Structures are given as structure tokens and as C-alpha cells.
Amino acid sequence: MIFLYAFLFGGLVCLLAQLCMDIFKLLPAQLVVLFVVLGSVLEAFQLYDKIIAFAGAGALMPIASFGHSLTHAAVEGAMNTDYLGLFTGIFDLTSTGIAAAIFFSFLIALVCKPRG
DSSP, rough: HHHHHHHHHHHHHHHHHHHHHHHSOOOOHHHHHHHHHHHHHHHHOOOOOHHHHTTTHHHHSTHHHHHHHHHHHHHHHHHHHTTTTHHHHHHHHHHHHHHHHHHHHHHHHHHHHHOO
């Protein structure tokens, strides 16, 4: 059943993104910002962990999960240290994903001809 919930939640996120693009004429970059902020807001109200428990990977794969990770790491860093932990906690949790994105983007740029 968890696979069905993951599929439905992921599809709902895609549906919302497509509707925002069609109705409100939002650009993909604006949608990324919107979903990252939405994930942060849901984490601030401690709702995103409940969504993850319900939808599993369907909630972990969309870009909203990145906002959840940033906010979760910042709050955890602030609780473990001081206010400086707001900034350092973000890098503890998300540095691996950011580094992987940069590394693989570089590899793809070597293999393919980037337009620019």
C-alpha cells in the first residue's frame, strides 16, 4: 500500500506543479522556489514528517523535501549548538546532495556539449 501512497503523493505534486505552470504561468525556477519554501513551511509546522510517514519516497523525492531538509537541519543545528548552528546545520545535512549535484553536473558537461 505504501507504493500506492508514494505514487499518488508524487503524482499530486506533479499535478500541482503543472497546474501552477498552466494557470498562473509560473516558470520552472519559480516553481522550485515555491516548492522549497512550501517544504520549509510544512517542516516549520512539523507536518512534513507526517507526510513522509504516510507517503514514504513519494514525499522524499520531490523538491519540497529539500526545503524540509534545510529547515530540519537548521533547527537541529540551532538546538544542538547556538544560533550559529542555524547556518552550519544546513550544510551538515545537505552538503552531500549539493556536492553530488555539482560533481555529476560537471561530469555530464564533460560528456555532452553544453549549450551556452
